[in-house]
Amino acid sequence: MKMIQIYHALKVDKDICYGCTHCMNVCPTDAVRISDGKALILKKRCIDCGECLKACPVDAIYVEQDDLDNIFEYQCRIALVPAVFTGQFPTYVSEEEIFSMMKELGFTHVFQAEFMVDVINELMDEQMKINNEKPLISTFCPSVMRLIQVRFPALIDHIASVKPPVDASAAFYRKMLQNQGVPDCQIGIFYVTPCAAKIAAIKGWSEDQGAVINGVINMRYLYNKLYAKIKNNKDRDRELPILPHLSSKAIQWSLTRGEADNMKGRCLAVDEIHNVIEFLERLENDEIPTVDYLELRACDQGCAGGVLLHGNRFMTVDRMKRRAYQLESVAGDVDWKEYAEIIEDRNLFVSKIDPLPTISLDQDFQEALKKMERIRNLMCYLPGIDCGACGSPGCQALAEDIVQKKANLSNCVFLQRMMEKNKKLSSEHAIRIIERTWGRDRLDKDCKKIGAKNEGM
Structure with a gap:
């Protein structure tokens, strides 16, 4: 059997999602990123296991189904x-x-x-x-x-x-x-x-x-x-x-x-x-x-x-x-x-399952080896804390996103501080990077968010 497309039943309701990272932290295949303050499911990595759906505290992740x-x-x-x-x-x-x-x-x-x-x-x-x-x-x-x-x-x-x-x-x-x-x-x-x-x-x-x-x-x-x-x-x-x-x-x-x-x-x-x-x-x-x-x-x-x-x-x-x-x-x-x-x-x-190696770094083997070496070099600079503050589930995932040109080294909040200290990055630019990941006004005081004193008001 051949897949006509990579179909996924799990979807994100952008109007409800507030980028809490619960889904990103539990995903077993690192298929979730945070972009503009919302969860983003990478289709090539998702296996529809539903771990993200179970972890979402506001039911922002749902299943697309037939009527x-x-x-x-x-x-x-x-x-x-x-x-x-x-x-x-x-x-x-x-x-x-x-x-x-x-x-x-x-x-x-x-x-x-x-x-x-x-x-x-x-x-x-x-x-x-x-x-x-x-x-x-x-x-x-x-x-x-x-x-x-x-x-x-x-x-x-x-x-x-x-x-x-x-x-x-x-x-x-x-x-x-x-x-x-x-x-x-x-x-x-x-x-x-x-x-x-x-x-x-x-x-x-x-x-x-x-x-x-x-x-x-x-x-x-x-x-x-x-x-x-x-x-x-x-x-x-x-x-x-x-x-x-x-x-x-x-x-x-x-x-x-x-x-x-x-x-x-x-x-x-x-x-x-x-x-x-x-x-x-x-x-x-x-x-x-x-x-x-x-x-x-x-x-x-x-x-x-x-x-x-x-x-x-x-x-x-x-x-x-x-x-x-x-x-x-x-x-x-x-x-x-x-x-x-x-x-x-x-x-x-009877049926047959065909491989879909969509998590590979590159279809060209030599190019994939080069990217793998670059990831190892990037890991020398990343802190290895796996905090998720960059919008990727961990430092390894961020390094992979960087070599795939989907992220930058400056997404790491720890490296941002080092760049600011060495005057290689302005504070204004650092704030713009954070806003691209977590959305505007994310760091403003908000007493209505989950866990805050006026939650739900």
Whole structure:
């Protein structure tokens, strides 16, 4: 598959942002800068992990998503629902009740995103046997896939060529409807997403490359809408849809160790994006002993920690595990023989991830080496305090911005003082540099800002 563009779901509302640097400080790929007093997300570095969204104290960072009304562009409207969505609801609300209410919102069909887990598991095991590059890396988390593409391209060959369950289930259901005589143009599949990364992944693929998901629905938004309807209509009789029950394995697949516990060989599970980056750095440096399979998730607790979930991730995990425990002796009630013809078409479930080394200093290798040497020279002058006062997340990032001609050495407030002392920079010019980064009047007294005595007045 080829990306038609680098699409990102995370956006900054400039009217709300006041340049607090919380987002810049937590970004795992140094994708945030401060310019003119506002956060700026660098598209070539962002992996849509959502850490900035979680850290923003004023909700200035938001997720761009599809409008729910978009589903009515299709006659056959499918909600592709992951297990973590039902895990948001109190235990007294049944799956059937949730799915029934979704149909009242306008969906004609509801389907489980983990439906194809058993097939995916089998394909992964087959690939692990023949794959020469160890460890085999799961394709489950789109944020991790993007991270490997831009920051660890040398590990691309380790990535499995098997689609994650959500894509495989969407491909399966679309094919099933087509076999039933439904024209493809009438089929609209909308994934209820727990994260921004999946939005970016779905919207980043070109339609001529066989995209099977037509849109995404913010899980938090849909939860709030459904839960309000369920509470207001709890005494009303309604026809409850019957869907095949997933296996215990499928229910827990999106949680940490959901994959690793069901793969053969030596398998490791790493969650939370900073842990993943540290692990991949060690893997790239050959510091990790032989491992057969890697389950990598950007969020703590897997998808239960997604930034678009409403509830507490630990409560969500507990609900999902309780539900899985009730089914642990049941393999699920899917009759795979009924779908043998579709499942035999393995092309529906395979894909390939291409490298996108967009964090490289230069496309020309020799020029990149020169820039790297210049960065090392610049670091001799920068203080190494990583205070972020320059508008970059640290001294190393500032040095990279300088060699890419996106910043100047005088952006460093400590070097500004030294330049002023040596009469190489006037005080007026130093103030103008600060204003370009932090905006005009940023250093004026303001008792209404967060933490000040008149906050919010």
